Each structure stands twice: as structure tokens, then as C-alpha cells.
Amino acid sequence: MRGVTVNRLAVVTGAARGIGFSISEKLINSGWSVAGCDVLEDDLNKKAEQLGDHFSAWVLDITDEDAVNETAGRIEKELGPVFGLVNNAGITRDGLIMRMKKTDWDAVLNVNLTGAFLMCRAFSRGMLRQKAGSIVNISSIVALLGVAGQANYASTKAGLIGLTRALCREFAARNIRVNAIAPGFIETEMTSELSDEVREDYSSRVPLKRMGLPGNVADAVHFLLDDVSAYITGVVLPVDGGLTT
């Protein structure tokens, strides 16, 4: 544990399961406190019991502008200054574009991109005041490679890279870093619906010949939040077993 980051506070969206839970666990084990936000109240409360006193559960729909602003104010008032923000919450509504309903397009854009924008806007106010902070946006290799049937999802994940680079320039003078991570195929609920055949096909195309684990993404998030990466901002870090090289 590095003394400099002990009990720093990070907000993690989509913390109730999968990669968001793993990020929360990693940060807490590394001396951070975490305010975990999610729409899944029961799952979030169960995770809070598991993670102990350094985790607080915040039921929040990140697409709700008023709720995001109100929750940001309450977190800062009740827990203190926020140094880390991890925009991890994300959804898929896959389908070929000819059959994609506008509601499926809008739903994915609202959560994956607008939600991240609302969270960045709400939490950067405090970071700008304290002249310190680190934001990590969870993009995807789908933004870099494109995948048939994921036009909505790929657009949001590419949008997050644009958001990352714009905010990197907007915030750098105030000592706030903004980076993105592009995970490859990671074993979570999101990918558990894939058939064994598809999973084997994916794994065979990865140079490391296996799918990633949520902990692999969590380790990269911790690196980008921590002061060890103090001179790194505006990057997109693939965590993909070499797939995009």
C-alpha cells in the first residue's frame, strides 16, 4: 500500500457486478475508499457487505441528470473530496443496423456516453477546486476494431475516447488527468451469454490465447488512478491480451 493514496476517495459507476465490482475491490485493497454507484440496489448492497467500511453504496441511474448532480453533492458532503472517477457502467443492445430500433440506439448512448458526460461534469467541479483528480473512462476494443451488430455500442465507446482526449486538454492545467481503458474480451455477466463456440473463437484470436479477467482491468484502473501514473494523461490503454496490436 502506498501512503500517498491511503483513503483517497474514488467514485465507480456500475459497481454492483462484473468489472465495476472488481475495480472497487482492487481500489479498496490498495487503500482507497470507494463510492459505488449502480441501478441494481440489491446487488450493490450485497457487494457493500462484502467490501466493508471503505465501500459505500449509492443507488444511482447515471442517465438522470438531476440525480447525478444531487448524488455528487451528497458524496462530497458526506465522504469528502473525490480524487478518482471511474466511468465503468455500460450496457449493450446489439443488432444489425437495419433492424436496430431507435430506442436501442438511444438507450446505449444514454448510459454509455451521456451518463459518463454527466458524471464527468458533476465530479470535475470538486476536482477543479482542489486541483487534483484522475478520471478513467472504460471504453472497449470494439471502439478500435468495430464489430458487426454493435453500431450503437461501438459509437459510444469511440465517443468515450473523444471525451477522454477533450477533457485531458480541458483539465490538464488543473492537475486532473483523464485516461481511457479499452478492455478486450473479459469474463463477466456481459459476455456470459456467448456460446462456448464463440468464446473459443474469440480466445483463439487473442495473442495470449485466453479471455481476460475483471481483475486485469481493475489493475489497469488502479494504475491510472494512482500517482505512479502521474505523467500519463489522454491515453487509451488496451487491456486485451494483444488483440489490437
Ligand SMILES: NC(=O)c1ccc[n+]([C@@H]2O[C@H](COP(=O)([O-])OP(=O)(O)OC[C@H]3O[C@@H](n4cnc5c(N)ncnc54)[C@H](O)[C@@H]3O)[C@@H](O)[C@H]2O)c1
Ligand atoms: N465484459 C467485457 O468483455 C467488456 C469488454 C470491453 C468493455 N467492457 C465495458 O466494461 C464495463 C463493465 O462491463 P461488465 O462486463 O462488467 O458489464 P456488466 O453488465 O456486468 O456490469 C455493468 C454494470 O453497469 C450497471 N449499469 C447499467 N446501467 C446503469 C445506469 N444507467 N446507471 C448506473 N449503473 C448502470 C449495471 O447495473 C451493471 O452493474 C462496461 O462499460 C462495458 O462496456 C466490457
